[in-house]
Amino acid sequence: MAASGRTPGRRPGAARTRETILDAARRCFAEDGYAGTSIRRIARDADVDHALVLHFFGTKDALFGVVLRSVPLLSGLVREVGEGGPDGLGERFVRGYLGLWEDPDAGPWLxxxxxxxxxxxxxxxxxxSLIADEVMAVLARRIGGDDAELRANLIGAQLLGVATARYVLRTEPLASAAHEDVVAHLAPLVQHLVTGEAAAP
Amino acid sequence: MAASGRTPGRRPGAARTRETILDAARRCFAEDGYAGTSIRRIARDADVDHALVLHFFGTKDALFGVVLRSVPLLSGLVREVGEGGPDGLGERFVRGYLGLWEDPDAGPWLxxxxxxxxxxxxxxxxxxSLIADEVMAVLARRIGGDDAELRANLIGAQLLGVATARYVLRTEPLASAAHEDVVAHLAPLVQHLVTGEAAAP
Structure with a gap:
């Protein structure tokens, strides 16, 4: 791998090399999971030296963080869904979010x-940190009102739980329930958190 | 470990040995996590031979399943909360569930x-399988009505998501939010799923 055929001292622009490594990391993490991916494996896939990956990204964790931010799935959804204002935000968000998990490209990555x-x-x-910056902060601004950040957090946490049960743990009957049934149950709950009517306990 | 000082051919009753191994497994899983715990480590902690653990439980996964079922945290909560009928079940369940996660014994184990x-x-x-049998089936019977199992599943999934964000990932501001604020936001949502008013999407 060290003998990659390149002339010493001359290599493609740093930006291009960095992008090549990022592409390889995205592929390796998606195919082999986080634990199954090493810096060495990413270097092999990108056809660069192991030390070069460390030079650009430091650690596997740091590289994972950069890869996370380069896949703008949830932030894109939040911006798109938020454009319509708070009315119906619950349903639009739930529908778009379940759609991402059911998408053949985005689902495995999530x-x-x-x-x-x-x-x-x-x-x-x-x-x-990604969710706080790119999802919750945006969502909280759309929601507005008292406790907006806490309510945005609760929406994120609940939808993460539903996706984990439905798509990762595959708990039945949730895993096999029709998309529209899940939307029908969840949309009013998310909308409730958006409008912020916290009932007295 | 093989030389445990016991007379060959005479060992304490199988039930007692099994219980000793289960105690050790519970301790090891709680202290070192699932990945950090091996059959060998449990055998050492229980002061029994490695082969004896395999004889009783087969594999680490099987042993983990038995340990899970021997810690009746959630099933106890479901029975207790369900006794009061559907009215106010949402608040009782959320309160009891957050209480378990904040309990110094139960929290680390969860x-x-x-x-x-x-x-x-x-x-x-x-x-x-544990959640389906001991939590969701019981909860679905308490809830009753159309889609009771799906609604029980959604309650479980949402509360799992909230606990993961608040107690495992420690997402802010949810991680530091007051217990009562979280109850106030979640109780009406869980109650909504209990009474089963699915709004048309």
Whole structure:
């Protein structure tokens, strides 16, 4: 791998090399999961030296964090869904979110992310920081009102739980329930958190 | 470990030995997590031969399943909460459930269970079968009506998501939110699923 055929001292632009490594990392994490992927494996896949991956990204955890941020699944959804204002946001969000999990490209990647966050505290830190910045902060601004950040957090947490049960753990009957039945049950709950009517306990 | 000082051919009753191994397994899983615990480590902790653990339980996954069922946290909560009937079930359940996660004995064990289920497909199967039999089936009977099992599943999935975000990933501001604020937001949602008013999407 060190003998990659390149002339010493001349290599493609750093930006291009970095992008090649990122592509390889995305592929390796998606195919073999977080635990099954090493810096060495990513270097082999990208056809670069192991030390070059370390030079650009430092650690596997740091690289995972950069990969996470380069896949703009949830932030894109939040922006798109939020454009219509708070009315019906619950249904639009639930429908778009379940759609992402059921998408043949996005679904497997989301499963990798959830499994990685559970298996490694560092991956969990990378994921929660991403969710806080790109999902919850945006959602909280759309929601507005008292406790907006807490309510945005609760929406995220509940939908993460539903996706984990339905798509990762495959709990029945939730795993086999029709998309529209799940939307019908969840949309009013998310909408309730959006409008912020917290009933007195 | 093989030389445990016991007279060959005479050992304490099988039931007692089995219980000793289960105690050790519970301790090891709670202290070192699922991945960090081996059959060998449990055998050492129980002061029995490695082969004896295999004889009683077969595999680490099987042993984990038995340990799960021997810790009647959630099933106890479901029975207790269900006794009061459907009215106010949402609030009682949320309050009891958050209380378990905040309990100094139960909380660390629940974190082990969630992490184990994410890291191992076999542990996930053991957990989902436990939840289906001892939590969801009981809850569905209490709830009654159309889609009772699906609604019970959704309650479980949402509360699992909230606990994962609040106690495992420690997402802010949810991780630091006051117990009563979380109850106030979640109780009406769970109650909504209990009474089963699915709004048309």
């Amino acid at each position: 499963r990798v992310v959830v499994r990685a966050a559970s298996a490694s505290p560092n991956a969990a830190a990378a994921l929660t | 974190r082990v269970v969630v992490r184990a289920a994410s890291a191992s497909p076999n542990a996930a199967a053991a957990l989902t």
